[in-house]
Amino acid sequence: xxxxxKTLTSLAFFSVLLVWSCLLAPFGWLLxxxxxxxxLRRIRSWARLAGWIYGRSSLTLxxxxxxxxxxxxxxxxxxxxxxITANHQSILDLYLLGFQNLKQVCPITKSWPFRLLxxxxxxxxxxxxxxxxxxxxxxxxxLCREHMEEGAALVFYPEGRRSRxxxxxMFHAGAFRLALAExxxxxxxxxxxxxxxxxxxxxxxxxxxxxxxxxPAIMPSAYDDFRKAPVPHRALLKHVRALYVDxxxxxxxxxxx
Amino acid sequence: xTYETIVHTxxxxxxxxxxxxxxxxxxxxxIKNDLGLDSLDIVDMIIVLEQAFxxxxxxRSAVANITTxxxxxxxxxxxQDLHA
Numbered sequence: 419x420x421x422x423x424k425t426l427t428s429l430a431f432f433s434v435l436l437v438w439s440c441l442l443a444p445f446g447w448l449l450x451x452x453x454x455x456x457x458l459r460r461i462r463s464w465a466r467l468a469g470w471i472y473g474r475s476s477l478t479l480x481x482x483x484x485x486x487x488x489x490x491x492x493x494x495x496x497x498x499x500x501x502i503t504a505n506h507q508s509i510l511d512l513y514l515l516g517f518q519n520l521k522q523v524c525p526i527t528k529s530w531p532f533r534l535l536x537x538x539x540x541x542x543x544x545x546x547x548x549x550x551x552x553x554x555x556x557x558x559x560x561l562c563r564e565h566m567e568e569g570a571a572l573v574f575y576p577e578g579r580r581s582r583x584x585x586x587x588m589f590h591a592g593a594f595r596l597a598l599a600e601x602x603x604x605x606x607x608x609x610x611x612x613x614x615x616x617x618x619x620x621x622x623x624x625x626x627x628x629x630x631x632x633x634p635a636i637m638p639s640a641y642d643d644f645r646k647a648p649v650p651h652r653a654l655l656k657h658v659r660a661l662y663v664d665x666x667x668x669x670x671x672x673x674x675x
Numbered sequence: 676x677t678y679e680t681i682v683h684t685x686x687x688x689x690x691x692x693x694x695x696x697x698x699x700x701x702x703x704x705x706i707k708n709d710l711g712l713d714s715l716d717i718v719d720m721i722i723v724l725e726q727a728f729x730x731x732x733x734x735r736s737a738v739a740n741i742t743t744x745x746x747x748x749x750x751x752x753x754x755q756d757l758h759a
Contacts, residue, residue, distance in 0.1 A: 578711075588711050591715055651719075
């Protein structure tokens with residue numbers, strides 16, 4: 419694609435996203451104010467729903483640029499409280515949560531989404547999205563429990579940061595420790611190709627398809643085997659990471675042919 | 676156990692357990708900044724190394740203060756001498 423066309427495409431993509439975000443942001447501020455004024459816990463679930471709708475509607479609107487294919491989008495539905503793990507390639511990955519069908523999701527993230535998605539910071543705070551940076555494991559676990567009690571899914575990006583190379587990175591163990599400690603099912607969400615649509619650190623987008631595949635949930639009944647391992651959460655981590663490797667390898671092979 | 680065996684055992688643990696690319700496993704590599712381990716991973720690393728070397732890293736807080744792979748090799752080597 420010629421350079422000028424790439425620039426114009428990116429400009430159009432982010433303009434549409436910005437306008438749509440500006441249109442929806444006031445609803446988020448309203449929820450923020452309502453929550454501040456009333457303190458009603460139910461507003462947190464409305465805010466989580468608003469986050470899901472924002473992700474889904476944004477990428478639906480941007481379909482001329484990006485087509486999202488969902489495979490088994492219902493996998494996490496009816497399994498809450500649970501943990502959804504996702505590999506991380508792009509800023510789009512937060513939006514892609516809207517393409518699996520469980521609407522009550524709470525991402526555990528670094529600080530940058532709170533800084534970068536500024537118009538949505540109030541609704542993210544209202545929804546209780548968990549900013550992990552600078553918090554101890556105990557603090558994060560306590561915050562996670564609040565969402566578990568409300569029947570939400572906790573979304574972890576076990577790589578901790580967006581992959582710069584497109585390769586699956588090292589997994590950190592937090593999600594797997596929590597899953598074993600609290601007996602929570604894990605639903606792996608495999609994101610394919612988002613990194614080649616918008617690369618980390620750039621605002622250049624390349625039109626195309628992104629696929630998300632929800633793999634079969636790993637239920638707590640399967641954890642007994644992992645608990646026999648010398649470091650149980652690392653055994654579970656390795657098992658889940660291997661599922662990602664298999665799924666991403668199969669996808670890559672399909673698209674080379 | 677020779678120093679080379681210690682280096683090999685530690686590097687194998689990092690590569691297999693933490694998916695660290697072998698070319699990154701250099702003595703000057705910073706465990707957090709270059710290899711990407713966080714504080715919880717370091718707790719796991721201690722357990723993994725205890726199993727690999729079959730002895731307790733008695734002073735775990737001392738391990739937590741180690742910053743590079745080279746320092747880790749030296750620490751285990753000294754501990755090995757104490758156990759000998």
